[in-house]
Every structure is written in C-alpha cells, then in structure tokens.
Amino acid sequence: MTPPSATRVETLRWSAGRLEMIDQRVLPAQLRYLSYDSAESVATGIRDMVVRGAPAIGCAAAYGVALEALRHRHAPGTEFSRAMQRGFEVLAASRPTAVNLFWALRRMRLQWESLAAYPASAQADALLAQAHEIFAEDIRTNRALGEHGAALLADGARVLTHCNAGALATAGHGTALGVIRSAVEAGKRISVIADETRPFLQGARLTAWEMVQEGIPVTLITDNMAGFMMSRGEVDAVVVGTDRVAANGDVANKIGTYMVAVLARRHGIPFYVACPMSTIDMQVADGAAIPIEERPAREVTGFRDDQWAAAGVAVRNPSFDVTPAELVTALVTERGVVHRPDRERLEALARG
Numbered sequence: 001m002t003p004p005s006a007t008r009v010e011t012l013r014w015s016a017g018r019l020e021m022i023d024q025r026v027l028p029a030q031l032r033y034l035s036y037d038s039a040e041s042v043a044t045g046i047r048d049m050v051v052r053g054a055p056a057i058g059c060a061a062a063y064g065v066a067l068e069a070l071r072h073r074h075a076p077g078t079e080f081s082r083a084m085q086r087g088f089e090v091l092a093a094s095r096p097t098a099v100n101l102f103w104a105l106r107r108m109r110l111q112w113e114s115l116a117a118y119p120a121s122a123q124a125d126a127l128l129a130q131a132h133e134i135f136a137e138d139i140r141t142n143r144a145l146g147e148h149g150a151a152l153l154a155d156g157a158r159v160l161t162h163c164n165a166g167a168l169a170t171a172g173h174g175t176a177l178g179v180i181r182s183a184v185e186a187g188k189r190i191s192v193i194a195d196e197t198r199p200f201l202q203g204a205r206l207t208a209w210e211m212v213q214e215g216i217p218v219t220l221i222t223d224n225m226a227g228f229m230m231s232r233g234e235v236d237a238v239v240v241g242t243d244r245v246a247a248n249g250d251v252a253n254k255i256g257t258y259m260v261a262v263l264a265r266r267h268g269i270p271f272y273v274a275c276p277m278s279t280i281d282m283q284v285a286d287g288a289a290i291p292i293e294e295r296p297a298r299e300v301t302g303f304r305d306d307q308w309a310a311a312g313v314a315v316r317n318p319s320f321d322v323t324p325a326e327l328v329t330a331l332v333t334e335r336g337v338v339h340r341p342d343r344e345r346l347e348a349l350a351r352g
C-alpha cells in the first residue's frame with residue numbers, strides 16, 4: 001500500500017483529458033487516484049463515494065458532463081445530443097441529497113443549451129471551461145466563507161465537527177474545515193474534535209487525516225462521546241458542513257448531525273453550519289422536503305470486507321438527517337454570516 005505523504009492533496013484534478021479523483025474509500029491507508037472519462041463512470045464514482053461531499057460532488061458532476069461532451073465531440077448532432085441527455089440523467093441519479101449535484105448540472109445544462117448553434121467540438125470545449133470555472137469558484141467561495149467563519153472562533157477554541165466538510169468534500173480548503181483552516185491562518189490556536197461519523201467513518205478516516213496533514217491538533221472520538229465531551233466543558237463550538245439548506249433554514253447533513261445540534265443546544269454551545277450559497281435550496285420549503293438517501297445495509301453491518309452483524313438482521317442506513325433551523329446558531333456563507341437563519345433572512349442573503 002502507498003501510505004499518503006502529500007500534505008495538501010487535490011481531491012479532483014484534470015489531467016491529460018481525464019478527470020482524476022482521490023478514492024476516498026481507501027484513505028487514510030492509501031492515497032490512490034482513479035481516472036474517469038465519461039458521465040457514466042463519474043456517476044458510479046459519486047454513487048460509490050469515491051468522491052463525496054456536496055461541493056466535490058457538484059464539481060465531479062460538472063466534469064462528468066464535460067467528459068461526455070468530449071467523448072462525443074466528433075459525433076453527428078443528434079447522436080451528440082442523445083449522449084448528452086443520457087449523461088445528465090445518469091449523473092442526476094447518482095445521489096439524491098446534496099443539492100450541489102443538481103446546482104452544477106443545471107449550470108452545465110444552461111451552458112450546453114446556450115451553445116446549441118455551435119459544432120459539438122466547440123460545445124465540448126466550452127463545457128470543459130465551465131467545469132473548470134465551477135471548480136475554481138468553489139475554492140474561492142470556501143476561502144471567503146472560511147474567513148467569515150473564522151471571526152466566530154476565539155483563539156484557543158476547541159471545535160467539534162461531524163463527518164468531513166474539508167478539502168476532501170470540496171474543490172479545496174473545505175467548508176467547515178475551511179473555517180478551521182482560515183482561523184488557523186489568521187493566527188488563532190484552534191484544536192479540532194472529530195466525530196468518527198459511523199458508518200462510513202468520514203471523521204475518523206478523512207477529517208482526522210486532513211487535520212494531521214495540516215498540522216492542526218485533532219482528537220478523534222466516537223459519535224457517542226460527543227455529549228460526554230460537551231458535558232465536561234471540552235467543546236467551545238461546533239462547526240459542520242451541509243448537503244442542502246431548505247428555504248426556512250433547516251439543514252440536511254450527515255446522519256448524527258441532528259443529535260450533535262440537540263446536545264450543543266442543551267449545553268449552550270454555538271452550532272455553526274458552513275456552506276456555499278450553492279447549497280441553499282430556496283425551492284425546498286423546509287427540511288421535511290429534502291430527500292434523504294438510504295444507503296446499502298452492508299455499510300452498517302461492517303466495514304469493507306469485514307462484516308460483523310448477525311446474518312438476517314434488519315438494517316436502516318439513512319445517510320443524512322435534518323437539523324431544524326432553530327437549533328442553528330448561524331449559517332456561514334461566502335456572503336457573510338446569517339444568525340438564526342430563517343426564510344426571510346435567507347431571501348435577503350440570496351438578494352445579496
């Protein structure tokens with residue numbers, strides 16, 4: 001196995017006409033890039049969580065559209081259009097909760113439709129340029145929201161986070177971990193408490209690894225320790241990412257986030273949610289309307305090939321839960337911080 005050594009990794013990168021993505025299923029034991037050349041293969045990578053995290057999924061989908069166009073750049077018009085439609089459909093069906101997937105696909109489709117009068121080859125080049133812009137924009141966005149969020153954290157703060165909303169969940173810098181990175185860059189001494197985040201272990205395998213690579217102090221705990229840590233006064237703030245914010249401020253995020261939010265409120269600890277504007281879905285009225293992905297039972301009954309649950313046991317595996325807006329202290333975006341998010345405040349934020 002090739003143990004990771006790079007301190008700053010590229011979650012996704014464009015190389016020699018193909019998309020390369022870190023295989024996040026094998027981190028931290030191995031830093032492995034997989035190569036993609038079609039919408040179908042990228043959709044499989046999203047569904048299998050080779051790449052995961054709302055903004056990273058959006059970037060991957062954008063490149064998936066561009067790859068499909070490049071594959072068919074010399075095809076006749078009708079064949080090119082059929083292939084593109086199939087590409088959009090297979091990517092849209094890969095995972096249901098992260099709105100960035102649909103935000104990116106909508107942006108790519110608008111670009112594609114605006115190019116209808118041009119040859120397929122020109123359309124492919126323009127779509128690749130759009131995918132690059134979505135990627136670059138995400139890094140700029142995360143740095144902006146990171147700075148807004150850093151101002152909320154005191155020097156010496158011990159910050160609990162759930163799942164991974166870091167560079168590995170985005171094009172770079174991260175959202176929740178982007179706030180942490182920006183606070184450290186501002187000279188604040190921040191330490192992180194990472195929930196392991198069963199069952200996929202994004203916290204234990206990805207957040208802990210990212211923070212160790214950055215030299216940011218990180219302590220790994222199991223999910224059922226969060227309340228204990230808060231009750232002992234060892235948590236000063238919670239910062240998490242999100243996959244979709246409803247118009248009323250309800251937040252869908254990794255399963256277990258709701259429990260952390262309730263505990264934070266019980267202990268008077270601020271609960272911050274960091275997200276780009278592209279994760280706010282004003283078309284969804286409240287959290288009850290956010291589709292919650294149910295993932296394979298085998299993720300719960302074991303890890304990879306090591307299956308330990310009794311055969312025949314029934315299993316639930318909802319991959320996300322919804323935290324009501326009233327438990328959110330503030331939403332941290334690239335446009336600024338929204339305290340006590342609700343529809344009126346989010347509409348004002350969207351108006352800019």
Ligand SMILES: CSC[C@H]1O[C@H](OP(=O)(O)O)[C@H](O)[C@@H]1O
Nearest residue numbers: 052053054163165169241253254
């Ligand atoms: C910055 S979005 C990260 C977000 O995505 C994770 O879900 P998954 O790992 O299943 O894609 C989790 O909800 C994170 O907060």
